[in-house]
Amino acid sequence: MNSQKPTVKQRVRKFTGNFATIACLVMYFSYIEQIIANFTGHPVSPVQPFFASINALLWVIYGWVKPDKKDWPVIIANFPGIIFVLVTAVTSFVH
Template sequence: MGKTATVACLIMYFSYIEQIIANLTSKPVPSIQPLFAAINAFLWVTYGFLKDKKDLPIIIANLPGVILGLITFLTSIVK
């Protein structure tokens, strides 16, 4: 189940690439959801690192969310 959830999470965050492209081609998408997705992913990555035994599936699944969520947010607000 953990591997399936990790793959699903990665697919969800990699879907931001399409929104980033839209933002860069002057068709900006709303910025609030990617920002909060990045914050949520950051909290999960932090949780994974702070556990006594690092939880790599949580870290791996959510690290792209931090990066891609922030890029999506930034490209939506920069004109």
């Protein structure tokens, strides 16, 4: 049984990872506002959302194919980006 107390460095790394995951999720969910703008006749440029979706996809692939083990925080944080940001890009053409 491992009863060792985590080091400060380990606690900081865990906190930073959790906070970064939440920040990434909030960032991608904020695209909902742009999707609504697209549907209400105020379209945003599709360029930035399109490349953001590629970025999210690449991070999900990276997290999935890591050789030692899957990087679930990276996968979980970026998967919504594939969907929300791609929908933002596509809906920018619907107005």
